Amino acid sequence: MNFEIKEEQGRLDAVLSDLTGVSRSKIQKQIKEKKVTVNGKTATASYIVKPNDEIVIPPFENEREELKPYDLSLDIVFENENLMVINKPSGLVVHPAPGHYQDTLVNALFSKTNLSHQDSFRPGVVHRLDKDTSGLMLIAKNDIAHEKLSEMLKSKEIERHYLAVVDGVIPNETGTIDAPIGRDPKNRLKMKVEKENSKEAITHFKVLKRYTHHTLIECVLETGRTHQIRVHMDYIGYPITNDPLYGHHKKTTHFGQLLHSKSLRFKEPITGEELFFECDPPEEFFQILTSCENKENEV
Secondary structure, eight states: OEEEOSSOOEEHHHHHHHHHOOOHHHHHHHHHTTOOEETTEEOOTTOEEOTTOEEEOOOOTTSSOOOOOOOOOOEEEEEOSSEEEEEEOTTOOSSOBTTBSSSSHHHHHHTTSOOOOSOSSSTTBSSOOOTTOEEEEEEESSHHHHHHHHHHHHTTOSEEEEEEEEESOOOOSEEEEEOOEEEOTTOTTOEEEOSTTEEOOEEEEEEEEEOSSEEEEEEEESSOOTTHHHHHHHHTTOOBTTOTTTOSSOOOSTTOOOEEEEEEEEEOTTTOOEEEEEOOOOHHHHHHHHHHHHHHHHO
């Protein structure tokens, strides 16, 4: 298995475990036996992976199941021969990963359309949304479109706006959070703002409406780090409401964090046509906000 690292950073054993779904102990065994190379040379498990590193590791037998179709109705906002724009529901995992090999968005798309082959584990996925984040995301149907869209994303030519509800009342009308994000060394499931082994991360936000105990905001991503909005809002003291990983309170419902990918603006990668898509958050988004406000007003 060959990997060209684009976004991942951290220890070699941890990064490979994330990418392959294989336990770190099995990865470490392969590294110890010198079966893993980074840029053509053997490396230790503690090697810090960097962007553009090329990693080669032998395939693991029976660790992953074959990608199989998943019968799921999808809200397809737009489709042509090169790409799709999907309105992803909250609760749907985007691509196969440990615990979710057959019930993901990629499995559902696999049975309906062609997907690019840029990443064998995440075919078609140009940018990810977290499992419990709803809204618009881009899917590439061929390798040329995928390559061009990835470059557009990297050069900030794809404009992405998100809606979020946060705990607390933000006094400022607008703000910019410029704080680097890296993997939390104490918890591999989390990201955090830190100086070491991190990458630039910039989030802009503006207040849309203030409630008694919460704030509705719109966020614009200048960069696209894992969990970026969730990490940044927690960092400034206003975590996303109902966030099970970064929130300061227990998750109140099965719905997950109140974060929604509201709009996408970009040029069609082959024709150059300007495209814009927008979608409202699911009904539960504001139902949970109302429920949280009512409960807190009763205290």
